[in-house]
Amino acid sequence: MVEVLKFTFVETVLDTIGQAEGRxxxxxxxxxxxxxxxxxxxxLTKGAVERMREAKAETAKLGDVVSLAWPAGMTAEAVDVVFLPRQCSIEEARNAGAAMAKKRGAAGLLAALGNHPKAAEIVAGLALRDYGFDQHKTADAAADAREVTVMVSKPAEVETAAAPRLAVAKGVFFTRDLVNEPANVLTTTEFADRLVALKSYGVDVEVLEEDKLAELGMGGLLSVGEGSxxxxxxxVMHWNGAEDSSAPLALVGKGVVFDTGGISLKPAAGMEDMTMDMGGAGVVAGAMKALALRKAKANVVGLVGLVENMPSGSATRPGDVVTSMKGDTIEVINTDAEGRLVLCDVMHYAQERFKPAGMVDLATLTGxxxxxxxxxxAGVFSNDDAFCNGFLKAAAAEGEGAWRLPLGKGYADQLKSRIADVKNVGGRPAGSITAAEFLNRFVGKDVPWIHLDIAGVASVKGDTPMAPKGATxxxxxxxxxxxxDKFEV
Structure with missing residues (x-):
């Protein structure tokens, strides 16, 4: 497990800057x-900071970092000059913190932030970007100093403001660790065990095994794992942070720990990336940890369907008909469109059992x-404008890209089956939308619902502002x- 940096907040004492080690x-x-x-x-550096600023004045952008190595007059190995004025956006402040993290390497850091009004956001960016997944590397690595000293004019105030942001960062790291893990390590059982460990943070956790799922009639979900x-x-993870027994927000995640495509086998090239096909479940897990750590005053239930999609003599075949928990029959046209079979049953169960005030499902659902x-x-689909707009506003505030796409009867009609109530794919046109319409079939008419297709954003091939390549x-x-914004009281 990758740990978030430990931050120590101290009051500004200018005399100590010259004696600081590391960066x-x-x-x-x-x-x-x-x-x-x-x-x-x-x-201390005899004007080196001003000279550097003058040299970079025409080309420097907000958040840029220029390092002065082994500065004269100081014991530090480097001074990182971060171009950031007092008046800046949250995104700019976090990007500046992320830039500090990338420069830090394995060295300790004194971040002299003074009285900057967005010091807590700078700390958040520093924490989020300081991540690396090397648990399976055997080569000796340089010792990584996991502590950062934050020097500010009001340390108690900044520490209080930073605390919920760092709690969320721990949730983000939990998600990244899960998504980055190889499938021979993160089996369905191991995944469940890691979620059970959330009990230590006050989350109530239940694990429903195959016999219980069969009793409930989850034929869609069970059909996906038949070959594994x-x-x-x-x-099922419960966070009951509200003072009353108000209806919870339900978060539902697709947890396909590895997806070969089943009998509809994927091409070999790139199949190794399908270790991230449990990304939706990973986000739900990380969100539940974040809510628990920051003691959110809301009732939230997280549900994840954990399966492995493998070809074998017992695997579901194209052309098979399976029955969902809701009772709808589904013609399986393509076994590689398996995530929606998992989600439809878990979504129905969430609504039947918890009568949620709203439901959000997340899945690496479609290419x-x-x-x-x-x-x-990410692709965003919803049956409720106010609920959807609330999410889009939240995503924009956090710098997480999200774009709403349409739903409609014409798309749903593409899913008509000759022999069953519905088929699991609607052809190539509007593939993401027809997948969302399949899920929409399993949403109660009075339940505000958002579907998030995160296939493009859960794991990426290059660095992002807040994460190295891999899980985001x-x-x-x-x-x-x-x-x-919407559920805390």
């Missing part, structure tokens, strides 16, 4: 007067959403903010 980061506006910390470093030796499971939106935005943890921050 020292200071904030410098592209124009205007230097703050007292930057002035102190400028004096790993048992299919549903894990089509990547064709449409690339890796910049997309969605944990947006869901936490949605809960804070």
């Amino acid at each position: 020292v980061a200071i904030l410098v506006p592209i124009e205007g007067n230097l703050g007292q910390e930057a002035r102190r470093v400028n004096r 030796d790993s048992p299919s499971k549903v894990v 089509a959403v990547i064709i449409g939106l690339g890796h910049e935005n 943890g997309w969605g944990v921050m947006a869901l936490s903010r949605l809960v804070a």
Whole structure:
């Protein structure tokens, strides 16, 4: 498990900056007067900060970092000059913190932030970007100093403001760890065990095994795992943070720990990436951890369907008909369209048991959403404008790209089956939308619902502002903010 940086918040004492070891980061506006910390470093280095600022004045952008290695007059190995004025956005402040994290490497850091009004957001960015998944590497690595000293004018105030942000960062890291794990490690059983461990944070956790799922009639979900030796499971996580027994928000995640495509086998090239096909369940898990750590005053239930989609003599075949928990029969045209079979049963169970005030499902559901939106935005579908707009606002505030796409009867008609109530694919046109319409069939008419297709954003091939390549943890921050904005009392 990758740990979030430990932050120590101390009051600004200029005399200690020169004796700091490791790296020292200071904030410098592209124009205007230097703050007292930057002035102190400028004096110690005999004007090096001002000279560097003048040299970069025409090309520097907000959040850029320029390092002064082994600065004269100081014991630090480097000074990181971060171009950030006092007046900046949350995104700019977090990007500045992320830039500090990338420069930090394995060294300790003194972040001299003074009285910057968005110091807590800088800390959040620093925490989110300081991540690396190397649990399965055997080569000796340099010792990583996991502590950062934050020097500010009001340390208690900044520490209080940063605490919920760091709680969410821990949830993001939990998601990234899960999504990055190989499938021979993160089996359905191991995944469930890691979720059971959330009990230590006050989350109530239940694991429903295959016999219970069969009793409930979850034929869609169980059909996906028929070909695997790993048992299919549903894990239910309860966070009861509200003072009353108000209806919870339900978060539902697709947890296909590995997806070969089943009998409709995927091409070999790139199949190794299908370790991330449990990304929706990973986000639900991370969000539940974040809510528990920040003691959210809301009732939220997280449900994840954990399966493995493998080809074998017992695997579901194209052309088979399975019966969902709702009772609808489903013609399986393509066994590689398996996530919706998992979700339809878990969504129905969530509504039957918990009567939620709203429901959000997340899934790495379709390659089509990547064709449409690339890796910049998740696809958003909803039956409720107010609920959807609340999520879009939360995602925008957290810098997590999301774009709403339509639903409609014409798309649903593509799913008509000759021999069953519905088929599980509607052809190539509008593949992400027809997948959402399949799920829409299993949503009660009075339940506000959002479907998030995160296939393009859950794991990426290059660095993002807040994460190295690989799992991003997309969605944990947006869901936490949605809960804070709409469901906390």
